[in-house]
Amino acid sequence: MRPLMQVLVMLFCATPLLAQQRIEVRRAATRDVYVRVNGAYARVKVTAWSRDSVALVADLPTGTRLEPAVPGPKDPPAKGMKFYIEGPEGGGAATGSVELFVPAGATVWTKAANARMEVNGVTGGLDLNLVGGSIVVTGNPSNLNIESMDGTVSVTGSPQWMRVKTASGDVTLRGSSPDAGITTVGGAVSIADGTFERLRIESITGAVTFAAHMGRAGNLVVDSHSGTIDLQLDQKASLDLDATTIAGTILNNVNARRPTPGREGRGEELSLGLGIGDARVTLRSFKGNIRLSRR
Amino acid sequence: MTEHLAASVLNDLQDDLLPRDKRRDAEQHLEQCESCAAQLANLRALLSVARSLPAELSAPAGSWDEVRARIAHQQTRPLRRRWAISPSLAAAAALALVVASSTVTMLVMRRPEPMTASQPVLLPAAWQASEQGYLTTVEGLLQQLHEQRSQLAPATVATVEQALATIDEAIGEARAALARDPANAALTDLLASNYRQKVELLRRATRLSAS
Numbered sequence: 001m002r003p004l005m006q007v008l009v010m011l012f013c014a015t016p017l018l019a020q021q022r023i024e025v026r027r028a029a030t031r032d033v034y035v036r037v038n039g040a041y042a043r044v045k046v047t048a049w050s051r052d053s054v055a056l057v058a059d060l061p062t063g064t065r066l067e068p069a070v071p072g073p074k075d076p077p078a079k080g081m082k083f084y085i086e087g088p089e090g091g092g093a094a095t096g097s098v099e100l101f102v103p104a105g106a107t108v109w110t111k112a113a114n115a116r117m118e119v120n121g122v123t124g125g126l127d128l129n130l131v132g133g134s135i136v137v138t139g140n141p142s143n144l145n146i147e148s149m150d151g152t153v154s155v156t157g158s159p160q161w162m163r164v165k166t167a168s169g170d171v172t173l174r175g176s177s178p179d180a181g182i183t184t185v186g187g188a189v190s191i192a193d194g195t196f197e198r199l200r201i202e203s204i205t206g207a208v209t210f211a212a213h214m215g216r217a218g219n220l221v222v223d224s225h226s227g228t229i230d231l232q233l234d235q236k237a238s239l240d241l242d243a244t245t246i247a248g249t250i251l252n253n254v255n256a257r258r259p260t261p262g263r264e265g266r267g268e269e270l271s272l273g274l275g276i277g278d279a280r281v282t283l284r285s286f287k288g289n290i291r292l293s294r295r
Numbered sequence: 296m297t298e299h300l301a302a303s304v305l306n307d308l309q310d311d312l313l314p315r316d317k318r319r320d321a322e323q324h325l326e327q328c329e330s331c332a333a334q335l336a337n338l339r340a341l342l343s344v345a346r347s348l349p350a351e352l353s354a355p356a357g358s359w360d361e362v363r364a365r366i367a368h369q370q371t372r373p374l375r376r377r378w379a380i381s382p383s384l385a386a387a388a389a390l391a392l393v394v395a396s397s398t399v400t401m402l403v404m405r406r407p408e409p410m411t412a413s414q415p416v417l418l419p420a421a422w423q424a425s426e427q428g429y430l431t432t433v434e435g436l437l438q439q440l441h442e443q444r445s446q447l448a449p450a451t452v453a454t455v456e457q458a459l460a461t462i463d464e465a466i467g468e469a470r471a472a473l474a475r476d477p478a479n480a481a482l483t484d485l486l487a488s489n490y491r492q493k494v495e496l497l498r499r500a501t502r503l504s505a506s
Contacts, residue, residue, distance in 0.1 A: 069312045080312050113448060131451050131503060147499050149454045165495055167458040183495055185458040202488050204465050223488040225465040244481040246472055263479055284481050284488075286469060 020059050027070050028077040029054045032124060035080070035102055036109045040064065040087030040094035044112065048104035048121035048139070054081055060096035063088030107143075114151075152187075158194060176212075188227075196220065203227045207288075211295055214239055214279035221282045229283050229290045238275025244268075247287040254292045300324055300331045309338055418470060419477035422486070429490040436497035443504035455500045462493045 058066055069082035087094050107125035114132040125143040128135050132150040144159035149167045158176040168186045176194030184206045192211045201208050203224040211232035214220055222229050243250050245267040250259040259268040283290050307313045308321050325332045469486040
């Protein structure tokens with residue numbers, strides 16, 4: 001390539017970078033520091049590290065303001081920090097990205113309108129709030145609270161306590177939890193792989209697929225108005241199950257027991273026990289169908 | 296005098312989370328404003344009391360026996376009316392609340408068509424009190440959302456509207472079915488689940504608009 005052409009190509013590539021500003025904030029922090037990130041950004045990535053400090057690296061469009069509420073560089077390790085990102089006036093949809101490094105035991109609170117949120121390795125608490133976009137969590141946080149409207153939610157790991165609420169966003173969970181609750185209006189819920197002790201799923205129209213394992217003395221409750229409930233049991237499942245529909249059907253491919261007509265001849269009901277019946281499963285649907293099968 | 300400090304500012308000031316310039320502004324305001332200074336003092340007093348509480352509390356010995364005894368007593372005694380109103384009046388009140396709630400929802404979210412939840416069906420008396428509780432909560436949240444509506448993006452409003460319409464349709468169908476089969480426990484659970492969804496959705500929407 002000719003030198004002039006090379007310069008032109010370099011200038012062309014550099015133009016978008018000139019419209020960006022990189023901001024870095026680094027502060028000493030306690031291992032359980034509480035960090036809030038709120039405002040106008042399109043992507044936030046939170047990564048746990050083994051250092052006792054918090055680092056925020058933001059690439060933000062020119063005109064965007066980052067307001068950090070953090071202690072001074074020579075102050076003792078902070079117990080709490082806040083970062084507020086204010087987009088440029090009349091700037092339209094947020095485009096900036098934020099990368100946050102926190103001690104693993106930190107508690108992180110984030111909020112955005114439309115963004116991709118990604119969290120890796122945090123063992124403290126997570127409180128993630130979003131309108132649209134996506135939330136991807138990998139790791140084993142002690143507390144995980146996610147609220148989303150349209151945004152999809154994907155969790156891979158084993159939160160000790162988990163609550164996920166969406167309006168139309170799909171929820172995918174691969175992992176385990178002793179105490180989990182998922183609420184969605186129209187999003188599809190898919191749960192696989194792990195073991196659950198207490199799990200409650202509520203949906204209005206969203207389909208629910210459960211292909212995980214219920215722990216000993218576990219309790220699974222699924223309520224749906226019109227979404228299909230698909231329960232895929234493993235070969236060693238040991239549980240007592242009650243399934244009820246008001247107007248839907250129940251298909252049992254687990255054993256030979258057939259559902260009976262529901263109250264007043266509408267809908268269907270099925271009760272069955274597998275193994276020694278350690279766990280308890282309750283499935284209720286108004287007009288969605290319920291399917292039981294073996295994995 | 297500038298306007299009073301927001302509760303969040305007072306909380307951040309107490310937690311030492313305000314940026315320096317905002318902290319300076321807040322402290323200057325506090326020097327002149329007795330009301331905000333009193334609120335901050337109250338907050339500090341509350342936190343001080345909270346810090347002095349024990350980390351764990353165990354129930355007094357024998358309290359579980361007392362609870363069990365009360366439950367057993369309630370299960371054996373005949374049902375009595377807790378309200379000095381007739382069942383039909385209670386039903387009418389519940390119906391009026393449902394209609395009012397759905398109307399407010401329609402007005403707040405500017406829905407073009409009335410909701411099915413307002414269909415006049417007579418529900419079992421046992422459910423009416425629970426429903427009134429949900430409806431009162433929903434009404435308060437709708438009012439709050441109405442006041443904050445301008446702070447929500449149009450796309451978010453559309454999402455909330457659509458989700459509310461879906462939930463209201465489900466509530467309407469479940470209510471009608473429960474009126475036909477009042478003793479159906481599964482239906483009661485499903486209807487309660489629908490109402491919880493509505494309350495949760497409205498809470499989320501108000502939290503979004505409040506930020």
